[in-house]
Amino acid sequence: MIKKILIALCFLSSITCSGHGTSVLFSNENKPIYESSLCVPGDPLPQMVLIPFFEEASQIVPNCKTYPKYMTALAMMVFYHKWEEYFGDSDYAVRGMLQKVMIQWGTTKKTSKRGFNIHGEAFTERVIIGRVEAKNIIWVWQGYNHKISQSALMHELVHLALYAKNGSPDADHEGSKYKGWTFAHSLMIDDAKDMLRAFNL
Ligand SMILES: [Zn+2]
Numbered sequence: 001m002i003k004k005i006l007i008a009l010c011f012l013s014s015i016t017c018s019g020h021g022t023s024v025l026f027s028n029e030n031k032p033i034y035e036s037s038l039c040v041p042g043d044p045l046p047q048m049v050l051i052p053f054f055e056e057a058s059q060i061v062p063n064c065k066t067y068p069k070y071m072t073a074l075a076m077m078v079f080y081h082k083w084e085e086y087f088g089d090s091d092y093a094v095r096g097m098l099q100k101v102m103i104q105w106g107t108t109k110k111t112s113k114r115g116f117n118i119h120g121e122a123f124t125e126r127v128i129i130g131r132v133e134a135k136n137i138i139w140v141w142q143g144y145n146h147k148i149s150q151s152a153l154m155h156e157l158v159h160l161a162l163y164a165k166n167g168s169p170d171a172d173h174e175g176s177k178y179k180g181w182t183f184a185h186s187l188m189i190d191d192a193k194d195m196l197r198a199f200n201l
Contacts, residue, residue: 026053026054026055026077026095026098026099027053028052028053030050030052030055031052033050034050034051034052034053034069037049037050037069038069039061039063039064039068039069040064041064045061045062045063046060046061046062046104047060047061047064048060048061049061049069050069051069051072051073051076051103052069052070052073053073053076053077054073054076054098054099054101055099055100056099056100057076057098057099057100057101057102057103058101058102058103059072059102059103059104059105060102060103060104060105061105062105062106062107062142063107065146066105066107066142066146067105067142067148071148071201072103072148074199074201075148075153075154075196075201076098076101076157078192078195078196078199078201079098079153079154079157079192080094080095080098081195082188082191082192082195083161083188085188086184086185086187086188086191087184087188091165093161093164093165094161094164094165096164097136097160097161097163097164098157100136101136101137101138101157101160102136102137102138103138103140103153104133104137104138104139104140105140105141105142106139106140106141106142107141107142108141109127109128109129109141110127110128110131110139110141111125111126111127111128112125112126112127112128112131113125115128115171116171116172116173116175116177117173118173118174118186119173119174119175120172120173120174120175120176120177121175122172128141129141129143129151129152130151130152130153130155130156131156132156132159132160132163132169132171135160135163135164136160138153138156138157138159138160139156140152140153140156147196147197147201148196148201149193149194149196149197149201150193154188154189154192154193154196155189158181158185158188158189159171162180162181162185165180166179166180168180173185173186174186
């Protein structure tokens with residue numbers, strides 16, 4: 001199934017899948033390691049699972065349904081495909097970030113003491129659905145209707161991509177306090193989410 005989806009991704013996109021240039025397809029050289037890295041029902045939770053195709057990338061799952069690793073891997077490929085399309089990645093900074101990202105999935109939303117909305121307006125004490133925890137670590141609530149496309153995964157990955165590119169995650173989004181995030185980044189997220197929905201993610 002995943003193979004078919006990947007082939008479809010190649011045809012759908014104008015990127016090369018031959019290994020030349022920046023391909024959305026990551027190699028799966030560590031396949032034996034990924035195959036043995038599974039969420040084990042009955043074992044204590046949360047559990048850490050390696051994400052196939054992305055070298056050292058991992059996810060911390062609160063249960064074995066949130067989310068199967070192949071779903072997260074596909075979502076990350078969709079993210080990279082869209083990032084490439086919008087912004088390019090000539091120095092591979094975003095690719096490198098994806099290869100060591102840790103995604104901590106949550107089943108409940110959190111409250112943040114302070115932050116910024118998408119327009120750069122500051123808020124205090126607000127319910128949040130995602131957060132940058134460190135340079136390569138994000139916490140993401142599982143999403144409405146248990147869909148990755150309805151979660152903040154694409155949004156938080158944009159923060160980490162900007163962190164990798166510019167040294168700052170740009171906490172105020174489209175606001176002018178921090179540099180990096182533009183309207184195009186917000187558009188890219190919508191576009192990526194549409195593509196996730198096309199794969200029923
Ligand atoms: Zn944000």
